[in-house]
Amino acid sequence: MNGSVDADVDAAVSAAFRDEWGRVVATLIGMTGDWDLAEDCAQEAFAQALKSWPAEGIPRRPGGWLTTVARNRALDRLRRNAVEATKLRDVVVLATAGAGSEQAETIPDDRLQLMFTCCHPALPLEARVALTLRTLAGLSTAEIARAFLVTEATMAKRLVRAKQKIRDAGIPYRVPPVEVLPSRLTGLMAVLYLLFNEGYTFSGAEQVRQNLCAEAIRLARVLAALMPAEPEPTGLLALMLFHDARKPSRVDAEGELVTLEEQDRSRWDAAVIAEANDHLRRALAHGRVGPYQLQAAIAGSHCHAARVEDTDWASIARLYAHLSKVMPTPVVELNRAVAVAMADGPEAGLAIVESIAAGGALAGYHLLAATRADLLRRLGRFAEAAVAYREALSLTTSEAEGKYLRRRLGEVVHPGRSRSS
Incomplete structure (x- = not known):
């Protein structure tokens, strides 16, 4: 029985971490302004859940329980360190915020402010990406470092510098004012789409890297839910889902890239495509079509064709x-x-x-050379295509793309051995 309870608790804590980490951290940052304190106390709250929930039971609202515990931990730390007037004021504010039931029905959702702060244009792009994954997705420094192929020490320094920049530059923890919101929202969505593409274009076995797709989709869901009056975040979510539905067919058993024309469409996830359709329709209903909605419409057109010839x-x-x-x-x-x-x-x-x-x-863009090579091949201009394929091979860093390009190069160098047109 205890094993079953422990398994249930482990599953509940894992689910809560996935769903609530960003919310808990965002709430604490909003209350204290201290990013490191917020992350530390959030971690302690999840650790406490593993100890308390087996005996007390899984709370009806795990997010409320976790936020209350994390807030109390932050309050205790601030009390111990409150030797300055400003810190004493922080204690008063946090204690007031924590007054009332520990299972308060309304918990502030500061994730939107946190998203815009993490993706502030004053921060370098690499810092925006790292902060988003650390504070909103809950990835460890080591996981983020592995995903972006840098050392853990390098990523740790990147995160420290980003937090220092937020503090020293006085970057506000808020949703931008209406006059700059469109440009700031565009920058935020660009970071999320970058995260998605980092995972989507990666064909290796590194699970952390591949999980970037799932994290980007999850954060896009949060953004779309928090900004329902803005159609582009919903369009971005639809775009990600259309692409994600095709992911299982993008690389074959030998690790070679499979182009859209050659993919086995029976492996596409129909349920995910249906969800993407719903999001796209909802975005388009606003009557303000933007680039992510258009890209989603293009991706949807591919997904709606049962055969490539029907496209x-x-x-x-x-x-x-x-x-x-x-x-x-x-x-x-x-x-x-x-x-x-x-x-x-x-x-x-x-x-x-x-x-x-x-x-x-x-x-120097490998896809320009690869596209030119493909069109030359289709026109039967094999010698020129071979030159272009070699150029693309020299530029790509993807092993899956490299295998595909080498196969195509072999086909134009030895046309009689071509396995497909």
Whole structure:
């Protein structure tokens, strides 16, 4: 029986950590302004749960229990260290916030403030990413370091510098005022999408790295729920889910990248696609279409085609043309080139790619070379395709992409051995 209780408690604490860590830390930072104190006391609260819940039972509202315990720990620490007037005021504020029932029905949700603070433009991008994973997702310093292929000491210094910057620069712990909210929200969403892509494009066995996708989706859910009047966070969530639904088919058993055309669509997660559809419809209903909604609509178009030949490439090309107006970047134009090539033929797509290459904006970008190589291969210009495939191979850092590019290179060098068109 005890084993069963312990297992139930372990599961409940794990679920609470996943669901409540960011909320508890955000609440304590909002009360104390001390990031390290908030994280330490949150950790102590979860450790206490493992000790108390087997005997007391799992509380009806684990988040409330954890917040109360963490707040009391913070209060105790502040009392012990309250030798300055400012610290004494902190104690009074925190004690007042903790007055009343330990199972208070209303717990402040400061996660939105925490998100905007972690992703403040005054912080370097690497610091925004690290802070978001540490304070909102609860990843350890070692886990974040492994995910981004740096040493734990390097990541620890990065986190310390970021917190010092917040303190020394007086970065406010709040949702930005309405006049700057759009630009700040865009920056916040960019960090979340970066987290997702770091995990999505990684094909190795490192579980921490792959878990970045799940953490990014979870944080996007929080952002969308906290800002229901803003359609773009919901569009971002839909975009992530459409991509995540296809993740099981992206790499084959040998670790080679499988392109969208060649993926086994029966392995796509229909339930996740359905959820993404719901989020996208809800975002579009606002009538304010932004870049994440457009990208989600493109990803959804792929997911709605049961076979690659059923894909409405003309519609996708039009969506990319619209996207290029609201987000005029060379990468968007490169993606449009692929859609145009599928809709109107590789010659039309190659013309766009050559124009991008001539502009020089994507020099050294492996996907520019890989796309050019693919279109040249489709046109039967094998010698030129081989040069482009070799260039792409020299630029990519992905083992899965490297395997795919080497296979395609072999096909254009030895056309008679080609396994597919």
